[in-house]
Amino acid sequence: MEFLDVPTVLKVSALLNLMAALAWLTLAQVFRIAPRAGRLMAAAHLVRIVAQGCGDCMAGWPVLLRQAVPEFSLLACMVLLLLALRRMLRSRQRSRDVAWVAGLGMLGVTLGLASGSGLAPSLAGTLSVTVLALFAAREVVRGVGSQLSTAITACMTLPFAALVLLGMAHAAELLLISGGAGDAASQALPSPVRAALWLVLTVSITLSLIALMIWRVIMRIQHLTYRDPLTGALNRRAFEQALTEAQAQLQRGHGFALAMIDIDHFKRINDAHGHQAGDAALQHCVRVWQAGLREMDRLGRLGGEEFCVLLPIGSPSDLATAAAVAERLRSQLAAQPLHWKGIELNLSASFGVALPVAGDAQGEICLARADAELYRAKAEGRNRVCVAAALDAVATA
Numbered sequence: 001m002e003f004l005d006v007p008t009v010l011k012v013s014a015l016l017n018l019m020a021a022l023a024w025l026t027l028a029q030v031f032r033i034a035p036r037a038g039r040l041m042a043a044a045h046l047v048r049i050v051a052q053g054c055g056d057c058m059a060g061w062p063v064l065l066r067q068a069v070p071e072f073s074l075l076a077c078m079v080l081l082l083l084a085l086r087r088m089l090r091s092r093q094r095s096r097d098v099a100w101v102a103g104l105g106m107l108g109v110t111l112g113l114a115s116g117s118g119l120a121p122s123l124a125g126t127l128s129v130t131v132l133a134l135f136a137a138r139e140v141v142r143g144v145g146s147q148l149s150t151a152i153t154a155c156m157t158l159p160f161a162a163l164v165l166l167g168m169a170h171a172a173e174l175l176l177i178s179g180g181a182g183d184a185a186s187q188a189l190p191s192p193v194r195a196a197l198w199l200v201l202t203v204s205i206t207l208s209l210i211a212l213m214i215w216r217v218i219m220r221i222q223h224l225t226y227r228d229p230l231t232g233a234l235n236r237r238a239f240e241q242a243l244t245e246a247q248a249q250l251q252r253g254h255g256f257a258l259a260m261i262d263i264d265h266f267k268r269i270n271d272a273h274g275h276q277a278g279d280a281a282l283q284h285c286v287r288v289w290q291a292g293l294r295e296m297d298r299l300g301r302l303g304g305e306e307f308c309v310l311l312p313i314g315s316p317s318d319l320a321t322a323a324a325v326a327e328r329l330r331s332q333l334a335a336q337p338l339h340w341k342g343i344e345l346n347l348s349a350s351f352g353v354a355l356p357v358a359g360d361a362q363g364e365i366c367l368a369r370a371d372a373e374l375y376r377a378k379a380e381g382r383n384r385v386c387v388a389a390a391l392d393a394v395a396t397a
Contacts, residue, residue, distance in 0.1 A: 009195040013202060014049045020206050021045035027213070034213055040084035041209065047077040052198060064113055071109045071125040075102060078132040081205070085136055088212050089143030101131050123174050130167030136160040140208075144215065156211055159204035166197060228301040230279060231286040239300025242310055243363040250316060250356055257322030258363070259309040259329070260352040260370040261289075264382040266305035269345065277340055281347060284338040292332050293325075308370070319355055319387060326351040326385045334383060348383035350374055355388070 021042040028038025051073035079102045083095065105128025112120025137160035145153045226238035234242065246256045263285060270278040282305065289299055289309070298310040309329070311322050330351055338345040352373030356366040369388045377386040 006192050006195050009192060009199055010052060013052055013195070013199045016199070016202060016206075017045040017048045034088055034216060037084045037087035037213075040080050040087060044077050044080035044084060045206075047073050047080060048202065051077050052195070067118075067121055068109070068113055071121050072106065075105050075109070075125055075128055075132075078129045078136075082132050082136050082139070085139050085209065085212075088209065088216060089139055091139055091143065093139075097135065098132065101128055101135075104128065119174055123171060126167050126171045126174065130164055130171065133160050133163040133167060137164060140212070144212070147219075148215070156208045159201060159208045162204070163201055166201070231282050231301055233286050233290075233307065234298060234300035236300065236302050239298065239302065239308060239310070240362070242298045242300070243367070244361065246310055246312070247356060247361055247363045250358060253316065255313045255316030255318060255355070257311045257313055257319065257353055257355050258366050258370040259311060259322065259326040260354075260367070260374040261307040261309065261329075261349050262374055262378065263305040264348045264350055264378070273340070273343065273345075277343075277345070280340045281338055281345060284336075285333060285347060285349065288333050288336050289329050292329050297325075308367070317355065319353070322353050322355070323385060323387045326353050326387075330383065330385055350377035350382045351385040352377055353385060353387045 024038045024042040024045065027033045028035040028042070051070050079098060082098055085091075086093065086095070105124055108124025108128070109121045112122075112124055137157050140157045140160060141153060144156065148156075226234060228235045243258075246254075250256070263281065266278065266281070269281050282301075285307075286299065286301075289307075293299060293309065296312050300308050300310070302308055309326075311325055313321050330349060334346075334348050338347055352370045352375070354366055354369035354373060356363060360366060373386040373388045377384045380386070
């Protein structure tokens with residue numbers, strides 16, 4: 001087909017990459033949406049223009065340079081893409097694996113070019129890009145697999161998986177060409193088809209990353225809607241919603257307990273050191289408590305220095321487990337003072353623990369009983385855990 005000639009496809013691809021680079025830069029610099037990831041993506045698109053070649057623009061270049069520029073550029077493009085993806089997904093994994101693969105790939109390309117082989121540079125570059133594409137597919141699965149449906153995760157992963165398959169096919173093609181002639185290998189598949197495949201992959205990867213960015217923005221909005229902006233704990237509305245859901249699950253035998261928390265002498269911190277110290281104390285307490293809670297537990301800030309933890313338990317009557325968790329949180333906070341601007345602030349908190357009551361749809365009775373135990377803990381000297389007796393035990397007494 002005449003419209004599928006290589007120069008046309010390369011021009012379309014270059015224009016697409018240029019527009020994508022400008023779009024990512026606009027999002028990063030103007031709208032401040034994922035700025036670091038956006039800048040990396042813009043760089044990846046610009047490098048991709050160099051990696052795909054530009055038709056006759058390198059016709060007068062030395063053969064060694066015409067081989068080196070596309071190979072190094074493609075490898076750099078894949079590194080930038082993977083780093084941008086990790087930024088976008090907030091991956092905590094260090095980039096040592098990327099550095100090792102990229103370094104070995106560059107070394108392989110350099111040695112291949114130095115040896116005069118037509119096969120070695122292309123094979124080294126292809127294998128490195130394939131491994132990096134595999135890393136990218138793994139990052140997507142790890143980053144969104146537990147939060148999005150299997151179908152959506154598969155759609156986002158598909159372009160990177162396709163890049164892995166294309167790289168493996170190209171590597172096999174290079175190895176199967178008799179005599180290992182690099183020039184012959186490059187012509188084993190029609191050049192227009194190869195260029196069109198890269199164009200489709202570029203579009204698919206860009207769309208996948210845009211979808212990931214939209215997902216990140218949505219998650220950020222949800223975070224702002226349901227989280228306390230200072231501490232990151234659930235806000236009161238979100239906690240009450242979680243409590244209502246837990247009360248509904250109580251009818252099915254899924255128990256829980258509430259632990260009301262109040263930071264002891266919090267006003268003294270504000271009066272003595274200012275509100276910045278008070279904010280730092282709130283953030284410190286939440287960090288300590290979150291570190292001691294399970295993923296299923298829900299910590300909410302109800303207002304001021306008052307917090308509440310929703311603790312799912314195995315049995316609706318397992319008050320001892322809830323009390324043990326509260327005691328652990330109390331002791332961890334007492335053992336970890338806040339270091340703020342050269343000052344050591346010893347913090348403590350009082351806890352009130354109670355079990356829910358069947359038929360209490362909003363959990364108001366449980367909240368009131370836990371709050372009553374909290375006030376009892378403060379009245380008895382603070383920095384302690386008081387537990388409400390089970391209602392059946394009270395009735396029997």
